[in-house]
Amino acid sequence: MLGDPEQEEDFQRFLRRVDEISSLVQDLSSADSAVKEKAIAEAGKRLCDQAASKEGASRTRVDRTVINTGSPDLAEAQTAEAFLAGLEKDAKERAQQRQRNELLANALKEQGNEAFRKGDYARAVQSYTEGLEKLKDKQELYTNRAQAHLKLHQYEEAIGDCEWALKCNEKCPKAYFLMGKAHLALQHYGESRQCYQKMLQTDPQKQSLFKGTEQTLFRTNNGFSLLRDKEAVRRGFCAERRSSAEVDLAVALLLLWQAVCSGNEANQHLLLTDPDVKAQLPKLLSSGVAEIQKETLALISLCSENEYGRRLLGQHRDLTSWLQILMGFVHHRDARAGSAMDILCALAAEERFVAQCSPLLPTEVLPLFTQLLASAKLVNQAALARCVGIVGSLCAAVGIRVQLAECRECWQACLQLLDQYLSSPPQLQECSFEVLGLMMNLLLESNVVIQGLALDISGRCMALLGDQDGGIVTRATGVLSRILPAAPWAVEAAVAGGVVKRMIRFLKVGGEITSTYALKTLCICTRSSREAQEALVKADRRFRVLLKLLDSENETIVGNAALCLGQCLAVPGAAKSLLDSNVVMTLLRHAGGDAARTSVQENSAIALGKLCVAEPRHLLQLRKLHGLTILNSSMKYVHSN
Template structure:
């Protein structure tokens, strides 16, 4: 072969490569345009057109991963699960680390009741993107729930086919409750009977499979009575009966819990029921909510359907109750606050009524359920992990004044429960992570109360008082001067000699702050060291 022919061959290859690259660019532009048209059709709910556009895009560019996953998503909406799986497999050939493909394939396998394959897809999703831990947990929980639901329904079907009296009773009662134009008390009585007939998982499943959760939608009289703005005795009885029924069918049954919260009327009414003023309705609503708050899955469901931060004020309003409602409300609030879904984002704020309500509760501490008040203050303190909420409370002079007045009440009447004092001091410690003009203006008063509390007989209160003192002194120099005059150096040395690890660290911090800028504190420390 001559050199000329080689050069011609290489030139032809180069030309062909350029032409191919240019053609690919043109095809990519066309494919992207078709993808956008498909996306637009998908958003409108026109999934057939979306599939057509994605297919046309793939004819232009066969290795475009997004077109496969988008088409798979459209196939899922059309219930064409095998085709969705096929597209996900093609997407993974284009990109072996396509997290969306694993996610959609998991959904498709779940719809086909391929539970093991679905879990495997979600595990690969997590391996591909470890940041998707929360999504992975949600997806696996969904698979577990569906598998459990299917097995329960198979068992319930066997019971029904065997002529079980329990199965017949559930079905017959539901049929009677779907009769229109009966009195409210007729429905309330039937619902009570139905609640009593639900003894376990089989009856719970039969309730679900016989459309028990459609009662509010199917029976206008029941829905109207349940959602009434003003309730007479009959409407109260109906609401209580429904709440008892839902407790019976949802206890330990995640599938039923999910269906119940999916009902828009139930979803909208829960906060209203808590604020109804009817003690029995409130008590049974709290009992129902405790079924959810007591498990991770239940908390996830509540977080999905409800704005849990806004529930803070509603649940706090039960603190004055002298009966079991106060404890139940705080149990729910504690469980929700401990759950990931309740943790507000850094920019989140408390509803406007929370601070006035909390200050009112502190002002009337002797009259409210003090164990509940202590837990309420502790929960607010834990929510201060969210910067937005911490700033909001730290800038509230009303909140600070209420805390100081509460401490004054304790100092004049130490008979008050010490748990409340410890919780309020913990809240103040968290708020002092901020620095603002309100804190600077109140630093002298805060440190003064803490110095007095150092003489308390409760070691926990002394430790927290040391902590608040160490942070309040750092906020303003006048507070340091006042504390030194009040004998802070001598008191901190006494704390150090007592030997508590945490209180000692606070005492050292306090001494450092005081001696850094105050000559009298330096002299007091030298004298104490002799």
């Protein structure tokens, strides 16, 4: 694979010579006299050999021998000293030359690296080659050139460079790795595996690189045909009733598929598009054998971790049955329930899955879902909470939301779960939180079922307003803000139950989300209930809470605060209580402002008008501020838009 034998021999001779000269120079400087004398003798021998070689090359017919009349010992000493000086000089010159070559080789290596980064692999090969002409024993140049050869699909050349790199450094894991890739591309599977095994021997930490190669070897050697070609494997894997041996076989095959599909999209594609596998996966999930279910869930979960795998799973024809099967794992109290919810959560993000669920939801999925809600204390509650959350996210699709909102059984199961939570608060807290979120989503719809249950729904929410969990309170307030518009009698019951006072308290101490829901609830109650208006004036003396909300940066809060204020100004004394405040200035600023939501200008202008009608002294202040002109211009602008 190295090409020219003479070139290889020349390279080996060069390496040996460098090693010998380096060793000799080191011995000449040794503190050990015996080692030093031996080195001098060896140097003298090399000098004589070199002189004889030169004499043989340039011999003439004239004998010009000069007889040395001096002392033989003196001549020998002078010769040794001269050789040593020449050797040291030669070593320095060689070191300097190598240093220059090293700099040139490194510069050419960087040129090659830059060309490689830009995708100009041919230019990279050229730069690495020029670098090797300067320094033929630089291992990095061989491995870098091998990498460029791989990009150019020049696999034989890549293997040759890797072999040269290993001559420079026999423990170079990169050389083994690149050689393994080249052999793999040439379908030399045995050689490829040997390369990776040697790589692991030199550097065990490179195990992750070898994993991908094992997966490729499994695929290229038709490993996925095992189920199709081996009748015994197929029969045991697909059996309706399995013996213990067949269970072990199915588990082993599932574990094998997990190993070869982990992080490998090509293998996932082959597995999940195989007709037999597609047909068997739902059967394995519903097999009733815990070991098989566990490993099947692990395999599907592994594939659902990446977008490509989720898309492959979403191509199955009967995804609704998957929804039912996965929901059914909520009954299990072990890790299977969590794995099933992981998969369900991943699939719920796929449009195809959502589209397939919609038509069969009422007849096949909703009965199971309501059953799970009704038996909340008997199932895996953590998994049930996640299941409810996933169904809530599916309600982003209008078709699914409409069907659930029209299902009286679903509403009743939700209310039943909330009743169980209210009777024993420490239990079902997470489930109740998710159920309230689901109810908020469903209340984006309006129908007769919701109207008929409005009193029950609002009653449960009123009971939850005193809960110790802030998340429960926030969502209960949100449900109230959406259910009260559905039925006037629900508003009356909520007002009688003290909802206004509770909402004012939330506005004083609650966060922005809770405040948004609470303020909307107050707007709904004060719009139609004089009792609510009077309760608000009494609970929020001089409208301190509402005036503070008018200074909010949230336009929704500002608009609703102005609306709520305007609705309460008909209460005797309400407008008068604001005489010493800056309410006119504040409302005028919003009425003439440029808020994105026109409801801010409209509600502020209406509230300002009601304020001046209820208490004329506010009109005097409005005129001083040229407010009438501002209001006129503002309303024209609002109506034109």
